[in-house]
Amino acid sequence: MTTILHIDASPRGDRSLSRRLSAAFVEDWKAKDPSAVVITRDIGRSPPPIITEEWIAAVFTPAETRTPAQQRELKLSDTLIDEVGRSNLIVIGAPMHNYGMPAALKSWFDKVIRIGKTFTFDLQRGDYPLEPIMSGKTLVILSARGEFGFGVGGVREHMNHLETHIVTCASYLGVEESHVVAIDYQEFGDERHEKSVREAYEAVPRLVDQLIGQVCPIAAE
Numbered sequence: 758m759t760t761i762l763h764i765d766a767s768p769r770g771d772r773s774l775s776r777r778l779s780a781a782f783v784e785d786w787k788a789k790d791p792s793a794v795v796i797t798r799d800i801g802r803s804p805p806p807i808i809t810e811e812w813i814a815a816v817f818t819p820a821e822t823r824t825p826a827q828q829r830e831l832k833l834s835d836t837l838i839d840e841v842g843r844s845n846l847i848v849i850g851a852p853m854h855n856y857g858m859p860a861a862l863k864s865w866f867d868k869v870i871r872i873g874k875t876f877t878f879d880l881q882r883g884d885y886p887l888e889p890i891m892s893g894k895t896l897v898i899l900s901a902r903g904e905f906g907f908g909v910g911g912v913r914e915h916m917n918h919l920e921t922h923i924v925t926c927a928s929y930l931g932v933e934e935s936h937v938v939a940i941d942y943q944e945f946g947d948e949r950h951e952k953s954v955r956e957a958y959e960a961v962p963r964l965v966d967q968l969i970g971q972v973c974p975i976a977a978e
């Protein structure tokens with residue numbers, strides 16, 4: 758069975774292009790695989806608080822000696838990690854903000870990439886001591902950007918810290934395969950933007966068809 762963790766990171770509501778695109782992806786998936794379970798986490802509207810010294814101290818305190826206050830400190834993180842653990846497909850609607858991920862999404866990653874819960878740390882492994890605990894997940898990023906040229910070979914490829922950062926972080930959540938569909942030119946609002954929107958909405962069902970048998974072979978039968 759497919760369990761989709763559907764995350765939206767735009768602070769914008771109905772006007773958000775990345776929200777509409779991620780909704781289109783999940784709706785198409787549900788239409789083709791009705792038994793799929795969808796966990797929704799709207800971090801654009803309810804951003805996880807940024808981490809504090811108290812939070813870090815609680816993480817590094819052994820679970821059996823954590824105070825009630827430390828347990829409360831980690832409650833949201835525990836819930837968010839549980840959502841990741843239950844999913845095999847992570848769908849993230851993510852606007853580009855200042856050439857990277859929105860702060861809410863960074864805050865979400867800071868809360869879910871946690872020692873002993875989503876990764877282990879062992880210096881016996883030499884220069885690469887971190888290893889993810891989970892595996893086999895697929896990530897789909899549905900993105901929107903005001904400018905353009907962020908793809909491979911594009912004029913702003915070197916300025917694209919959105920997908921690269923998300924994919925790097927997601928590997929510590931067990932993501933082994935990732936895909937991106939993006940809408941460009943939002944700030945120009947011209948025919949290039951319209952074309953980009955059109956192409957993104959054409960790409961979404963194609964990507965669903967491509968992934969549906971991979972993520973959940975039963976759904977494709």
Ligand SMILES: Cc1cc2nc3c(=O)[nH]c(=O)nc-3n(C[C@H](O)[C@H](O)[C@H](O)COP(=O)(O)O)c2cc1C
Nearest residue numbers: 767773774775852853854855856901902903904943
């Ligand atoms: C705070 C902020 C920062 C932005 N930074 C960038 C940027 O660095 N590059 C870019 O191409 N667009 C940038 N944009 C434009 C957004 O990526 C664009 O409006 C996109 O449609 C936002 O996604 P949404 O429609 O899902 O909210 C920025 C927008 C905001 C509000």
